[in-house]
Amino acid sequence: MAFEGLADRLQNTIQKIRGKGKINEADVKDMMREVRLALLEADVNFKVVKEFVKKVSERAVGQEVLKSLTPGQQVIKVVKEELTELMGGEQSKIAVSNRPPTVIMMVGLQGAGKTTTTGKLANLLRKKYNRNPMLVAADIYRPAAIKQLETLGKQLNMPVFSLGDQVSPVEIAKQAIANAKEDHNDYVLIDTAGRLHVDEALMDELKEIKELSKPDEIFLVVDAMTGQDAVNVAKSFNEQLGLTGVVLTKLDGDTRGGAALSIRAVTETPIKFVGLGEKLDALEPFHPERMASRILGMGDVLTLIEKAQANVDEEKAKEMQQKFRNASFTFDDFLEQLGQVRSMGPLDELLKMMPGANKIKGLNNLQVDEKQINHVEAIIQSMTKDEKIHPETINASRRKRIAKGSGTTVPEVNRLLKQFEDMKKMMKQMTGGSPKGKKKGGFKLPFNPF
Numbered sequence: 001m002a003f004e005g006l007a008d009r010l011q012n013t014i015q016k017i018r019g020k021g022k023i024n025e026a027d028v029k030d031m032m033r034e035v036r037l038a039l040l041e042a043d044v045n046f047k048v049v050k051e052f053v054k055k056v057s058e059r060a061v062g063q064e065v066l067k068s069l070t071p072g073q074q075v076i077k078v079v080k081e082e083l084t085e086l087m088g089g090e091q092s093k094i095a096v097s098n099r100p101p102t103v104i105m106m107v108g109l110q111g112a113g114k115t116t117t118t119g120k121l122a123n124l125l126r127k128k129y130n131r132n133p134m135l136v137a138a139d140i141y142r143p144a145a146i147k148q149l150e151t152l153g154k155q156l157n158m159p160v161f162s163l164g165d166q167v168s169p170v171e172i173a174k175q176a177i178a179n180a181k182e183d184h185n186d187y188v189l190i191d192t193a194g195r196l197h198v199d200e201a202l203m204d205e206l207k208e209i210k211e212l213s214k215p216d217e218i219f220l221v222v223d224a225m226t227g228q229d230a231v232n233v234a235k236s237f238n239e240q241l242g243l244t245g246v247v248l249t250k251l252d253g254d255t256r257g258g259a260a261l262s263i264r265a266v267t268e269t270p271i272k273f274v275g276l277g278e279k280l281d282a283l284e285p286f287h288p289e290r291m292a293s294r295i296l297g298m299g300d301v302l303t304l305i306e307k308a309q310a311n312v313d314e315e316k317a318k319e320m321q322q323k324f325r326n327a328s329f330t331f332d333d334f335l336e337q338l339g340q341v342r343s344m345g346p347l348d349e350l351l352k353m354m355p356g357a358n359k360i361k362g363l364n365n366l367q368v369d370e371k372q373i374n375h376v377e378a379i380i381q382s383m384t385k386d387e388k389i390h391p392e393t394i395n396a397s398r399r400k401r402i403a404k405g406s407g408t409t410v411p412e413v414n415r416l417l418k419q420f421e422d423m424k425k426m427m428k429q430m431t432g433g434s435p436k437g438k439k440k441g442g443f444k445l446p447f448n449p450f
Ligand SMILES: Nc1nc2c(ncn2[C@@H]2O[C@H](COP(=O)(O)OP(=O)(O)O)[C@@H](O)[C@H]2O)c(=O)[nH]1
Pocket: 108, 109, 110, 111, 112, 113, 114, 115, 116, 117, 194, 221, 248, 249, 250, 251, 252, 253, 274, 275, 276, 277, 278, 282
């Protein structure tokens, strides 16, 4: 995950100041020295660091006094606000043309992730925004690139417009747009060619495509792992083409986060999406404030909730809630919940979005023990139908049998049974206890049993 080192250092710094009832200029200075180092170490552009530190220092010293916060908390608030501002402040949304199709040009260096991101973006546009995109293969220099996009199109079951590699990219773009109009595709995503370095021939070709296709968006796709190089690439593409947005890929492998923190300030171009993996669903809209929260260890509860909502069937959730209320929640339901939590993504990634998560020892370095969850599933699967509904009937000899059947141990079985019992008690309290309980809508998230 991105920002690990930075998050750690900033959080340690913040920890020192958090509870302070009084803060003087020297405290702020000390803190800002550490913030500065943390940012530089994260490979944030040095001019950006300088500006950031200056702004925070000014505001932190001469700040407005809020009664509800301690001085330490107020400084943290300022850091968070400025961090958010640094990354663009508000979320920058994708354009929608009032004369469809909306045309988006994907540009960037070779290997940055243009083709993959074109597929991911199309997927997101359909899933999240209910759109009907068309993909355009305009990288004619590598025959494999056309194939790659066509494969993605097949996986997504979406149209890919291609004229092979003997027609100019400009002509391809032109015909693609005409085609999209006819077929009522409301978004056209043009996957263009990249080079190893920014070069004139490439820029000329991209400018020509731009002239002719009048794109609503020109997205630069850059590899976050290249750090300040990514920032320089963004700068020159922006000068030549006038970008409307940046998609930062491979943030899953970028532990420093320097590009994410500098790009907006250096190029004045907002980050619109971030790529977090190779799979087609590993693209997320970029939210500066949520990212700032994550960096400062305040968690990203909103993203967590959105993930949950995207994965949880509303009806099912209501049904579960009902079951909690009248205490008819069984181990079968528990298994189902477990499956839902799992479908949201790798558990360790989810846990990192919880507030204070990286204060949990080892979470940053260790994978959450998926094996343990497999054990839980195995134990439940080794119960009889009746035992799943009436766990109170599971006596000592049955526990032994279940442990054996699931390849686990009796203490593990005991622990699960105890947890399940406790959980049911808690559920009952939280949901008001009876079917007539007044509390409503207590459960937005699927229950996380861990
Ligand atoms: N881990 C990770 N890999 C990515 C991401 N985006 C793209 N890639 C990988 O980067 C490589 C190059 O991607 P590609 O789309 O072909 O780049 P292009 O040359 O710019 O079109 C491929 O192996 C992709 O799977 C991402 O967000 N995370």
